[in-house]
Amino acid sequence: MPALSSSPINPTASASESTMTTKNVALLIHELQQLLPVTSVILSTESQRPFECDGLAVYQQLPLITVIPETVDHVQAILRLCHLYQVPLVPRGAGTGLCAGAMPHAQGVLLVMTKLNNILHINPNTATATVQPGVRNLALTEAVQDLGLYYAPDPSSQIACTIGGNVAENSGGVHCLKYGLTVNNVLQIKLITIDGQLMTLGGEGLDEPGMDLLSLFIGSEGLLGVVVEVKVKLLPKATRVQVLMAAYDSVTAAGDAVAALIGQGIIPAGLEMMDHLAINAAEEFVKVGYPIEAQALLICELDGTDAQVEEQLAVVSECFKEHGATRIRIAKDSEEAQALWQGRKAAFPAVGRISPDYYCMDGTIPRGKVGYVLTRIQELAQNYGLRVANVFHAGDGNLHPLILFDASIDGQLEQAELLGGDILTLCVDVGGTITGEHGVGLEKMPQMPYQFADAELAQFRRLKEAFDSDCLLNPGKGIPTLKYCQEYRSLQNG
Amino acid sequence: MGDLTQKLVAQIQHAYATKTALNIQAGNTKTSLGRHTSGEVIDVSEHAGVLSYNPTELVITARAGTKIKHLTKLLAQTQQRLPFEPPSFGGEATIGGTVAANQSGPSRPWFGSVKDSLLGLGLINGYGQAMQFGGQVMKNVAGFDVTRLQCGAMGGLGLITEVSIKLLPAFKLSRTLTFEMTAQTALDAMQHWSNLSLPITAMCHCKNTGQGLLYVRLQGGTSGVEDAQALLGGELLLPEQATIFWQALNEGTLIPRQDHQTLWRWSGASDAPIDRVPNTCMINWAGAQRWALEDTSNTLSQDLEQSICQYQGGNRLGEVNAGVSAPQKALQQRIKHAFDPHSILNAGRVYSWM
Numbered sequence: 001m002p003a004l005s006s007s008p009i010n011p012t013a014s015a016s017e018s019t020m021t022t023k024n025v026a027l028l029i030h031e032l033q034q035l036l037p038v039t040s041v042i043l044s045t046e047s048q049r050p051f052e053c054d055g056l057a058v059y060q061q062l063p064l065i066t067v068i069p070e071t072v073d074h075v076q077a078i079l080r081l082c083h084l085y086q087v088p089l090v091p092r093g094a095g096t097g098l099c100a101g102a103m104p105h106a107q108g109v110l111l112v113m114t115k116l117n118n119i120l121h122i123n124p125n126t127a128t129a130t131v132q133p134g135v136r137n138l139a140l141t142e143a144v145q146d147l148g149l150y151y152a153p154d155p156s157s158q159i160a161c162t163i164g165g166n167v168a169e170n171s172g173g174v175h176c177l178k179y180g181l182t183v184n185n186v187l188q189i190k191l192i193t194i195d196g197q198l199m200t201l202g203g204e205g206l207d208e209p210g211m212d213l214l215s216l217f218i219g220s221e222g223l224l225g226v227v228v229e230v231k232v233k234l235l236p237k238a239t240r241v242q243v244l245m246a247a248y249d250s251v252t253a254a255g256d257a258v259a260a261l262i263g264q265g266i267i268p269a270g271l272e273m274m275d276h277l278a279i280n281a282a283e284e285f286v287k288v289g290y291p292i293e294a295q296a297l298l299i300c301e302l303d304g305t306d307a308q309v310e311e312q313l314a315v316v317s318e319c320f321k322e323h324g325a326t327r328i329r330i331a332k333d334s335e336e337a338q339a340l341w342q343g344r345k346a347a348f349p350a351v352g353r354i355s356p357d358y359y360c361m362d363g364t365i366p367r368g369k370v371g372y373v374l375t376r377i378q379e380l381a382q383n384y385g386l387r388v389a390n391v392f393h394a395g396d397g398n399l400h401p402l403i404l405f406d407a408s409i410d411g412q413l414e415q416a417e418l419l420g421g422d423i424l425t426l427c428v429d430v431g432g433t434i435t436g437e438h439g440v441g442l443e444k445m446p447q448m449p450y451q452f453a454d455a456e457l458a459q460f461r462r463l464k465e466a467f468d469s470d471c472l473l474n475p476g477k478g479i480p481t482l483k484y485c486q487e488y489r490s491l492q493n494g
Numbered sequence: 495m496g497d498l499t500q501k502l503v504a505q506i507q508h509a510y511a512t513k514t515a516l517n518i519q520a521g522n523t524k525t526s527l528g529r530h531t532s533g534e535v536i537d538v539s540e541h542a543g544v545l546s547y548n549p550t551e552l553v554i555t556a557r558a559g560t561k562i563k564h565l566t567k568l569l570a571q572t573q574q575r576l577p578f579e580p581p582s583f584g585g586e587a588t589i590g591g592t593v594a595a596n597q598s599g600p601s602r603p604w605f606g607s608v609k610d611s612l613l614g615l616g617l618i619n620g621y622g623q624a625m626q627f628g629g630q631v632m633k634n635v636a637g638f639d640v641t642r643l644q645c646g647a648m649g650g651l652g653l654i655t656e657v658s659i660k661l662l663p664a665f666k667l668s669r670t671l672t673f674e675m676t677a678q679t680a681l682d683a684m685q686h687w688s689n690l691s692l693p694i695t696a697m698c699h700c701k702n703t704g705q706g707l708l709y710v711r712l713q714g715g716t717s718g719v720e721d722a723q724a725l726l727g728g729e730l731l732l733p734e735q736a737t738i739f740w741q742a743l744n745e746g747t748l749i750p751r752q753d754h755q756t757l758w759r760w761s762g763a764s765d766a767p768i769d770r771v772p773n774t775c776m777i778n779w780a781g782a783q784r785w786a787l788e789d790t791s792n793t794l795s796q797d798l799e800q801s802i803c804q805y806q807g808g809n810r811l812g813e814v815n816a817g818v819s820a821p822q823k824a825l826q827q828r829i830k831h832a833f834d835p836h837s838i839l840n841a842g843r844v845y846s847w848m
Contacts, residue, residue: 125685125765148689170635181633183642184610197821205761205801206602206782209815210844211651211826215609215642219635236691263550265573265663305691307717364631366551396632436633444636451636455623460638462832466825479637 025064028085028109032067035077040115042066051110054095054102055157058359058413059442063090063104068112072190072198072228075111079226080196082109088475089194091222093133093165096157098360099441101169101221101477108475111226113164119143120229127234128187133164133227137171140232149234152179155437156348167227170219172437174270174344175301177395179235181437183218190229191217194468199225216463221439222474224467238303241269242313243337246320247294247327251275251390252371254296257323258394259367261300264319266312270301271395272344275374278351278389278402282343285350290343291327298325298394299344301337347391348402355387355404359416363427364436367397373430377401377423384419386412398436399427425450440478448480449488457485497557498541499616499624499655505536506653507622509838516838518649520559523583524595528648528843530810538590538653545656546630549574553613553630555658558590565589573664577605581744590654596646599744600696600711603688603764603779605662609642616655617644620834630658643829649840650848651833665695665713667720670736671728673708677701677777678768680708684780685765687726693718698743699777709739746806749776749787756808760784762801771802813846823847 032041042048043065053060064087069075082089088108095102104110117134124147131140137158141150154173155161161171167189172181179185188202202214217224248254254273261271274282274290274297283290290297298320302312313330320328331337343350351358365373374390381388387404401423405416424434424447434440434447449457460479464471480488509516517533520541542559549572556565562582569575579599580592587597593615598607614628617640628634628641644651675683680699687694693714700707710726712719723730731739742748751757760771764781768774776785790808804814818826823845830837830848842848 123765124689126763127689128763170639172633176633180606180610183639184606193821193825199819199822199825201822203761203801204763204766206779207596207598207607207646207761209646209803210818210848211647211829212596212609212642212645213822213826213829215639215645219639223638236689238691259550262552267662305693305718305721307721308693308715311715311717364633366548366553366631368548368551393633398633431629432631433629433634433636435636436631437635439635440637448636453625456625456627456637459619459623459625459640459833463638463640463829466828466832 024085024087028081028087029065031081032065032078036067036069036074040068040070042068051092051095051104051112054092054097054100056098056100056441056443059100059103061104061106063110064107066104066110066112068115070115072116072192075116075226075228076192076196076198078109078111079192079194082472083195083470086470086472088472090474091168091226093162093168094136094157094160096161097165097169097439097441098362099435099439099443101439101441101474103442105475113226114162116228122147124149127236128231129234130229130231131163132229133162133167135163137161137163137166144234145237148237150237151232152176152185152235153182156345163230163232164227167218167230168220168222169437169439172393172398174272174393177271177393178267178269183215185233186214186218186230187233188231189214189217189227191225191227193225194470194472198228202231219439221441221478223464223478224473238269238305240304240306240309241334241337242302242309243331243340244300244313244316245329245340246298246300246325247291248296248298248324249294249326251296251374253324254298255367255370255374255394257298257320257325258370260323261316261319262367262395264315266315266319268300268312268316268395269303270299271393272299273297273370273390273392273394274299274344274347275390277387278347278391281350281354281389282347285353286343286346288339288343294326299340344391351389351391351402351404356406356408357404357413359403359405359420361399361401361403361420361423362435362438363424363432364396364398365427365430365432367394369430369432370394370397373399373426376426380419380422380426384415386415386419388419393436396436397432421446442477445480445484446488449485454485454489458482495540495542498538502536502538502541502653502655503618503622503624506618506620506838509534510620510622510836513836514838515841518594518653518840520588520591521561521583521586523587524591526806527595529814529846531840531842533840536653539588541655542588544568551630552661553658554661555630555656556589557656558588558654560589561585562587562589562592569661570664574661575664576659577611577662578602578608579605579744580608581746583745589657589659593645593654593657594647594649600698600740600778603782604695607645609645611660612641612645612657613660614658615641615644617652618655619652620836620839624655628658632660646844648843650830650843652839667716668711668713668733668736669719669723670731670739671710671712671723671726672731673710673728674705675708676705677774680706681768681777681781683708684777688764688780692722692725694722696740697780700748701775711736711740743778749785751787751807753807754790756788756790756804757806758786758788758802759805760786760802815844
């Protein structure tokens with residue numbers, strides 16, 4: 001499990017005051033049971049237990065009611081009921097998110113979208129697909145691969161995560177360096193507003209008049225509405241994919257190589273970095289021949305036509321060499337390419353083998369600051385007496401420091417959290433952001449007032465109210481309340 | 495040229511206090527787009543200049559009044575480019591206006607629109623508060639995406655003060671091929687070629703002569719472009735002719751519009767049938783953008799179908815964009831209110847009710 005320990009911290013952090021009366025609860029449950037099949041309304045503690053957290057299991061909370069709708073009409077009716085009875089609602093896909101964005105609300109309904117899992121339409125002419133939100137990311141690529149197409153965003157959880165969840169979090173992945181995030185690959189969505197209205201954002205074409213509501217909605221973490229249909233862009237598969245690996249004796253040298261490569265006009269399909277601790281953990285786990293003495297490893301994927309790839313491969317190899325690569329390995333065939341990727345993909349579970357618990361962070365920084373930030377993270381970690389392994393998307397500066405700790409040792413979890421907070425503020429200090437692809441959720445609330453000024457946070461809140469004036473959708477997540485900000489500022493000044 | 499943020503903030507705060515309608519203007523190249531509105535001009539043209547540019551980061555940050563032609567020239571020196579190929583409208587268009595009006599060029603289907611390259615921006619809302627959203631890094635999901643929300647809002651949610659844009663390397667080689675064919679054949683060809691992994695960066699069919707010409711632009715590495723040219727065939731256009739053609743297409747001068755005519759722009763699915771837009775005279779974006787020129791008296795103007803906009807000419811005081819559903823209209827009005835409660839910023843530019 002890519003998460004912390006099982007002990008809940010601050011489980012009521014998001015539970016806002018609810019005005020719902022016992023009578024209202026009884027009425028809501030009665031109406032939901034009338035509306036949905038008997039197995040779709042879950043009330044018992046045991047049956048709701050699997051839904052009490054997302055991929056960040058340290059934050060846990062049982063919902064009041066869990067509902068699993070099967071149709072868009074169900075979703076529409078559920079939202080209307082929540083609006084009528086003024087009950088908080090938390091949407092959830094596969095629950096693979098890493099920021100407690102799908103952690104349930106104690107007085108609320110948890111809306112599980114996984115049964116809306118049909119691929120509605122595939123159009124090979126326009127290279128588009130229309131899917132329901134519960135369709136798994138990888139299932140979509142598998143469904144179109146015979147047409148020579150694929151869906152580009154590929155988060156690490158792509159086997160399990162859903163397209164609806166991807167829309168909520170604006171998910172990225174290894175290949176978003178070249179092909180963009182979810183926001184760059186979605187053409188249209190249908191959503192249900194909190195008062196139960198069906199709305200379409202985006203269109204058939206490549207642009208729409210007026211403000212870009214589609215982009216606003218993508219990455220809004222379930223705070224603005226519930227997505228019920230998504231039309232995505234598909235890409236033609238490249239005729240050739242080439243993977244190579246380069247080893248370095250310092251993270252700074254590897255970071256410089258990345259900046260130089262991008263500066264030379266090469267945008268690889270993927271460009272990943274692992275540090276010494278991660279290399280060793282991965283090698284021990286999957287044994288693919290990574291150089292265990294290296295301080296940093298780059299894995300680079302190039303794609304395109306044969307001619308394009310050959311041209312780029314020459315430039316990349318030369319650039320890596322010039323910046324002090326101690327070893328370069330070019331995959332000879334697809335098996336070797338897969339092996340090189342395997343270590344990277346298995347890095348998180350590999351780190352899980354060398355530490356009882358780990359905490360995955362997600363800041364983004366300017367590429368040129370990679371060396372400095374990684375060095376600074378190690379210094380911070382030493383101060384806390386903790387170890388940090390780094391496995392990340394070097395090409396776009398998206399760091400995933402993995403803080404290793406042991407939750408069974410008193411106080412280590414809290415230390416890990418403090419170190420995590422320091423790492424995120426470090427990212428902001430060098431001109432970056434507290435989250436590149438995992439989202440704010442409940443987890444990164446404390447850092448929001450660090451990244452944003454009060455006027456900006458107030459603007460976010462007014463925007464939220466334009467969609468959801470009663471703040472029923474995923475309350476307590478994503479955007480800090482005014483009270484929260486005031487407390488934060490007084491602590492900083494005090 | 496310089497930092498006029500404080501002056502702009504003061505102007506908007508004054509307008510907020512006095513409820514005075516403002517008309518945001520910089521290069522003044524987009525008055526023919528959107529609806530005609532009145533308001534006191536707030537001039538952003540002198541708020542110009544590049545704030546930071548580090549080629550290895552592939553990011554540039556510039557004040558809103560910076561001209562597209564200056565950015566293009568600066569980036570060319572380090573073999574980089576603006577991915578969305580914005581029109582410079584005779585050299586006067588600015589980056590702020592380009593973002594607000596969501597102007598992307600012929601390469602749109604392959605390299606995305608403004609929003610796909612936009613990383614962050616500075617914005618003064620209708621209260622006169624200067625704010626920053628997004629940033630200069632490639633991936634950023636903290637807070638709502640207020641940055642991209644501005645694309646196409648025509649300044650109705652705030653005055654853009656600066657923008658940060660993701661860049662791409664310049665192309666090593668560029669070639670344009672032409673094929674004499676009918677619009678229908680061209681539509682089929684565009685669709686077929688789009689789904690191959692080829693270095694195509696623009697495809698446009700014009701009914702200029704005979705049955706018409708399909709223009710296909712290939713750009714990228716040398717061998718990739720040469721291989722694709724060998725595969726596709728066609729007539730090779732001279733480089734200077736090609737440059738003139740794509741620029742004219744981008745700046746909207748390919749279709750000469752008379753005063754009594756309305757230029758219609760349709761944006762929809764690339765595989766829509768050829769008669770989807772009556773009297774199509776040009777097909778761009780591999781079929782996803784179509785243009786028709788009509789006498790303004792023509793009934794099309796009374797029948798604003800979805801996806802069609804009255805791009806230039808005709809009555810600019812009525813609606814020029816296709817309408818939206820009642821719930822979405824109400825939502826857009828609430829969003830407008832969240833940014834600009836007194837409706838002083840470019841009110842009515844996109845819709846009469848916005």
